[in-house]
Amino acid sequence: MSPTSPSAGTRVMLTAALLLPAAFAGACSAVGEDGCDDTGTELRRLADQPLLSSAPAGASAPANYRGVGVTTGCDDDSSGAPWLHADRLYVFPGGPDDVIAYYTKAAAAAGWHSEPDPARVAEACWTRIDRGRHLLLDVDLRPRGFSPEPEAGTGLAYSVSVGTERDGGEETCRD
Structure with a gap:
């Protein structure tokens, strides 16, 4: 050797x-968890959340997302409970303050509770309990990770997302 x-x-x-x-x-x-197995029913419930289809006047799907509507997913990175979510992209000809003002009013009317977080300057977040599950509603004014990237033209692209941990846990806007 x-x-x-x-x-x-x-x-x-x-x-x-x-x-x-x-x-x-x-x-x-x-x-413990089964990862993302058998989450179809919960993903459909998330996709049916009314605020995903609610948008300020003048908002529409990005040109390269017309006809797509709501998408769903389950993220399981094994560092915690899998994250189930339903998302929708929009473009809007107005400014960020108009988008946030619209969703602030619509979310309050639908029973969501605002959780302001100064660290989240480009998004707003609300929570509520639905069928025993803790849900997060998130409006992100700088959506990333979509493929293809949304084409905003002269407008502002943003995403609306409703999510929950697989176990319905108490995820907050600040987590």
């Missing part, structure tokens, strides 16, 4: 050090 080749014991330790974190990560997703 050459002096530079690792011993069998060193190779075993190196292999274990590389494989154990992956094994534990897989075990974390397997324990």
